[in-house]
Amino acid sequence: MRQLKSKPFESYVGVYSLEEMVTKDSRVCVINILGSESRKVTPVSHEYSKGNVVAGVQYGREGKLETKLGDIPVYPSVREVIKNKHHFDTGVIYLPPTAVSQAVSELLSYNHDLKRIIIVTEKVSTADSRNIRFLCQEAGVDVIGCNCLGIANAWDEVRIGGALGGDAPEETLHKGSIAIHSNSGNFTTTMAEYLRTEGFGISTAVSSGKDVYIHFALAEFLFAAQNDPRTRAVALYVEPGGYYEKVALEMIAERRIAFSKPIVVCVTGRWKKDITRSCGHAGALSGAGDDAISKENWFDEYFGVGCYDPDNPVVSKRGVRVDSIQTVPVAMKAVFDEIGETPDFASQGDLSLKLWLSDNVVQVPPKLDMPMIEPLEPYAEQLGVVNKQVGAQYLRQSMSDKSGASRIDPMSHVAQLHNRSILDLSTNTLEENIYFSLAKIMPEEEDLPTINTLLNLMMRLDSDEMVAVDRARANGATPNAYLASELASIGNRPVLAKASEHISRVISAIREYGIDDTTGKIPEEFDKQIIKEMLIKKAPAQDTETEFLLKMVKGSKKKCTSLKICKHILTLADKKKMYVRDMQAFLLGTMTLCIFWKPLLRKRVSRQLVEDIPHYLYTIARTFACSVIDRKNNKHWQKLTGGPLTGLKSSFTENAYQFLFNAKPGETELLEFKYLIGLTLTNGPGTISAKGAKESVSARNYISMAFVGFLANTGLAHGGNGFEAVEFLLKNFAESNLVDPGDAKHGIDLKALAAKAAKEYGEFKVREKALGALRVKPIPCINHPVFKGAAVNIDPREDFICKQFAEKGIYNVFVEFYHLLVQELFNQGITRNVFCVNIDAVLAVIALKLVWDNRNAGKLTDEMVQNLVFTLFLYGRTIGVAAEIVDHRDRGTDMDCRTPQSKLKYVL
Amino acid sequence: MQLSGLRYGAQLLDLVDFPAPEHLTGGATNGEIQALIDKHGKIVVKPVFHEGVGKKGKAGLIRIVDNLHDALEAKADLYFATHKHGTRTVSANGVTFEEFVESDIEVYFSISESTTIRKPTFTISVTGGVDIESLTPDKISSVWIEPFIGLKSFDLTNTLKDLNCPQRYISPLVQNLPKLWDLYNSYGLSTIEINPLRLKRVGTRYVPVACDIKAAFDQDNPAHRRIGLPMGIFQSNITPFEAEINRLRTYQGQSDVLELNTKGSILPFMFGGGANSAATETLGDKAIFSSDFGGNPPYEKMYEISRISLKHHWDATNVLLVIGGKANNTDIYVTFRGIFDALRDHIAENGWRPVYVVVGRGGPNLIKGMVYARDILDGLRLPYKMFGYDTSMILTLEYAKRIDDWWLKEGNAKYAESVKLSG
DSSP: OOOOOOTTSSSOOOOSOGGGTSOTTOOEEEETTTSTTHHHHHHHHHHHTTSOEEEEEBTTBOEEEOOTTOOEEEESSHHHHHHTTOOOSEEEEOOOGGGHHHHHHHHHHHOTTOOEEEEOOSOOOHHHHHHHHHHHHHHTOEEEOSSOOEEEETTTTEEEESOTTTTOHHHHOOEEEEEEEESOHHHHHHHHHHHGGGTOOEEEEEEOOOSSOOSSOHHHHHHHHHTOTTOOEEEEEEOSSSSHHHHHHHHHHTTSSOOOSOEEEEEOOGGGGGOSSOSSSTTOOOOSSSSHHHHHHHHHHHHTSOBOOTTSOOOBTTEEEESSGGGHHHHHHHHHHHHTOOOSSSOOOOOSOOEEEEOSSOOOOGGGOOOBOOOOTTHHHHHHHHHTOOBOOOOOOOOTTOOSSEEEOTTTOOEEETTEEHHHHTTSOHHHHHHHHHHSSOOOGGGHHHHHHHHHHHHHTTTTOOHHHHHHHHTTOOHHHHHHHHHTTTTTOHHHHHHHHHHHHHHHHHHHTTOOTTOOSOOHHHHHHHHHHHEESSOOOOOHHHHHHHHHHHHOOOOOHHHHHHHHHHHHHHHTTOEETTHHHHHHHHHHHHHHHHHHHTTSSBHHHHHHHHHHHHHHHHHHHHTOSOTTTOHHHHHHHSSSOOOTTSOHHHHHHHHHHSSOOOHHHHHHHHHHHHHTSOSOTTSHHHHHHHHHHHTTOOHHHHHHHHHHTOOTTOTTTHHHHHHHHHHHTTTSOOOOTTOSOOOOOHHHHHHHHHHHHHHHHHHHHHTTOSSOOOOTTBOOSSSOSSSBOOOHHHHHHHHHHHHTTOOOHHHHHHHHHHHHHHHTTSSSSBOOBOHHHHHHHHHHHHHHHHHHTTSSOHHHHHHHHHHHHHHHHHHHHHHHHHHHHHHOOTTTTOOOGGGOOOOO | OEEESHHHHHHHHHHTTOOOOOEEETTOOHHHHHHHHHHHSOEEEEEOOSSOOOOTTTTTOOEEESSHHHHHHHHHHHTTOEEEETTEEEEOOOEEEEEOOOOSOEEEEEEEEETTTTEEEEEEESBOSSOGGGSOGGGOEEEEOBTTTBSOHHHHHHHHHHTTOOHHHHHHHHHHTHHHHHHHHHTTEEEEEEEEEEEEEETTEEEEEEOOEEEEEOTTOGGGGGGOOOGGGGOTTOOHHHHHHHTTOOSSSOOEEEEOOTTOSEEEEEESHHHHHHHHHHHGGGBSEEEEOOSOOOHHHHHHHHHHHHHHHGGGOSEEEEEEEEOSSOOHHHHHHHHHHHHHHHHHHHOOOOOEEEEEEESTTHHHHHHHHHHHHHHHTOOEEEEOTTSOHHHHHHHHHHHHHHIIIIIHHHHHHHHHHHO
16 A cells, blocks of 8 residues: 655654744634633633634534633534634644544544644553554644643744643743753653753643654654754653664664754653553554663663763763663753753752741651742742632532432442431431531530530520511411521521621731741731721620520630631720620631541542531521420520529430420430431432522522522422321321330230231222223332342341331330331232332331320320421421532532523423 | 454454454363364464463473373363563463464564554564574565455465565465454454464365464553453453552543552552653652643542542552653643642541652642642641642652652651641
8 A cells, every 4th residue: 555655754744843833823623622621721721822723612512612712613614614714734622532533534524734733642542543544644744642731832932732831831831942852741741840950941832642653753753853954952751562762773873864953851650660551642652672671772772871860960962871860950951961051041949848827736857858838930929829729619500409418339239428427327316317417527525515605605695586487377478488487597597697797807818927826916907807897896685596606616625726716806905995796696607617627638528518507506406496386385495595594514315395295205215216306317319308409509599598499399299108107107096005115015906907907908909900090009118119129128227227216125006017017018918129218108106106196195286296207307408408508508609500592391 | 452362262263254263261161172173183382361471382382182082181270370471470360271383384474564664564474483683684574454345365375475485375274364453453453463374274275274373452442342341351461459550541631550569568549651661761650650630620620530549559658649740731630630639638538648749740720739638638637738730740750769768667657656646
């Protein structure tokens, strides 16, 4: 087969001189221009090169890519680019690997003026690479890559292809006389950076890539470097694998190419000799003859000297080999001395160890010690700015149908919140789970009194302002509705907004003045700022809550920078005989900041969240407060909210139980209550309750309204079908004379009861089918779409709780009934196998057990019981949904929950 | 990804109807082995290696037998045989019993990519069955292949003629060898080598039979998955750590690792192919693994890579090293978030250890990334040194080694004690 040949090569090479390889006149079309990498890199390249990208292709799309020099038009195909009269000589490909050869074919088919293609993509198969080579050889087009970062010409300030020089190419790519050819894209830039330390700039740098096929290899490069008047020497970075260097050096030796400029080459990768699969560059896998040592020998033979030794520098006029890229600059200088030439400019900087950041806790021995050095600009300025930032940071994205808070474990199918199973979480107290939902870690023991105090206090605040709740209840609204009516009115409540402001101010001050645990004296400037912004001369009115909080803050022994600062502010106020403005908000802010300080510093939570904490805690506490059914006759509620401050540090879990059931819980009840709440924390981000909250966030509402979004998306269908299960159990136990569902000696023939229920259901099923029902209403809380198909099926969540009950000696008659029922359904041939009792049943049976006494005593109607079950579900989900709201506020974008027009359907 | 021998190689040859000897695996019954001997007179017993292994004959690992007793004895000897191959020692995992193919000629044939001429090339010799490097140039010939046409019959004919191949063998070879290009080109191979290929007389014809095969696959070419070879055969030399990391392999961002020394003390997160090559060389035995995590990996991938690395190697880690040149496109902030978030979470779950952290890196969002790492390390009370992009990467690596020596010798114990005392 005849092939194009360019003398002196046996193949086509279109580059005569590096000077012409890429220039200010090169015009570029980028394929997959809007892809994640190109979208960032192309504008920088375009601006550095003074606008050389004429168009881009994004298959199937049209549009533009914004740059500081104007928009780059984007077309759906190369054909359209050409049709719109955009002329280009260089194609740059950013596509995924399997699409690359297609794009090459397309470029060759439609652009007959094409001179070069630069392929940035990595992991292109060798088969595609050889096809690309054959296509381009026939067409007379040079290829650079694959898996490369392209070419940069520092004289013309042009870079084409990838991101040589990073996001600030002008910083690294200084004009000079060294041409670089490197198997590593990173080292192309790094060598350019290093060479400046001995006063060398670059002419043209080529990142060759290091796949099996290197399309613009060393021989072509040296030929073009020789013909480039700007280039006085060459710096190479070489890895094992392939005979490209041998070919080039043999061509020089055989005088097939004339090459007279010195070379400094760094060969690395001796260790790769024994590996059988690539690590790093795909082509850096050697056989017996092309390993690193072989390559070192080829060059040493060419130079006539061995590896460069800085202590005993010997170089030849042809150059020298170095063993690491840090030696390239000094070796280059030595070679220049040898040929009697001088560097391009005075040396800039050096490569010595420059310590930018160091801990201040461990003293290293003197020989390892060194001073910290202020980074060069613009890094020093950036350091000043970034130093003031604190907390986790997230990239904003569309969070519709996504969550960083909850998920369903694909293996166990159990919901997780912050990577912890709800089964584990169901053993925690409410206050622990509330903190965990927000902070993503469990609270420290010493913080629990503060968390309880804050939650209890917030229940007490505004305890007499529940007009909306009462009106909604009177109108027969369901629990979610009456709770929502009250939460909607929280808005940006001033005390909460001011607490957030205080938190923000304290965090800023701590970062601004670099204060930490080790800071001895607080800077005077800080005091001046505090006096100006936070202190007032007029004494504010006193209230019992504020006094209580002040005492608590002053008495706290916790080691925490934020607490230290807040105490300092209080002391400063005393010293100056002044008062802290909005004292209650300041103290609330202080306490919340104090318990969230560690997760903030460890970047578990964002600064935004910590500033929002008072809003979250208040909204959650308010949800519990508003659900108290008969406030006037609830002695526990009256004790907390009326009269003197007592019991604020007591467990929030116990308080919540007491408010809901108007009874003091025993140990068993408390455990059951915790299970109940824990199991309903989340069922993943796909639930409509979570979606309701997320949609509200995406519409940029206040936090309490996001909770309203969740409440508005719950209803009688919730609690799984626990609501219906209660009805089902009440019906089946109606004539049983059950006294205590927790007493195993209940005296009821449960097996007979289950058999009767199964029989009735079987008859019901037959009747319904006879009437032509397509789907017979199932018994609530049995069977599950995932946990089915086995001879005996088990829902692992229900199983977990049952085992917990058994371990702790807790009995529940309804659970036993359910287990007998699924067995009876199978025995009577109504089900094909033994169905599982699902997790919703657990919720129903625990709830029913907890209210059984009050119901039997006539204190609760069946409707009230059902409302109570619903409320219990809302408790758990309120806590879990808080995590979704935090997550969506941290990561989401405005309106990201919209459904695109293309996905909407009109139904007749 | 390599294989050798007929255990799986025959499956490859079947894809293109290329003749292979009749053979049985190690699980064959005595009756089946006896029947094979009865049919062919002699059989060849070979060990099965799960990767490309050569020079088996020279090492006495190929036995030709003509009775069941010898066959079973060979099986017992070879089933778990070890073989030093270059600098590596590999272990067999089974044997094959193969028909002995009578032939008065042995042919060597291979296809691979030539980096000298940058074309696929076939290499052939009619004095095969020996170590190919030992042949003089006049006994072997290489010819390039036009990829869109394939292996051309006239190239084969001319080459065989130049090599003085007996006339009677040329036609059967020319008829069959082009099938191997189809195999090579269609199923993502990067090398195929048949040695020896014997010519079996069947009636008046000669049939070339591939008596041994070595094949290597391009892991970036998904075509090899169509063959249906069990992936386990490529993982015999992959450690559990490498296997777990390999699952993250996508085209966006690198996740290459090679576990080097599980008793090493430096856990190195290397960024870029160049850094991988240079850093592994500089760190030597201290490096627990060699890695390349460059290519701008997204946060989730970097977090997972770090999580897995810490899961497997945290307990051995004395110094955690993050090293790379001045990145062109890799977002330092994103990668550092991935690494240090995973570190924080790992410590939260598995407990604290006194580990020193050394960082040498440059690139976009460098300061943001370094400060992010610093804040987490301060919170974790782990000591660190972070060097700017204007520091030599090699000096940073050498500094990390010196820190490692000191930290191992005395630093970490003293520090652990002081942390314990201060609560």
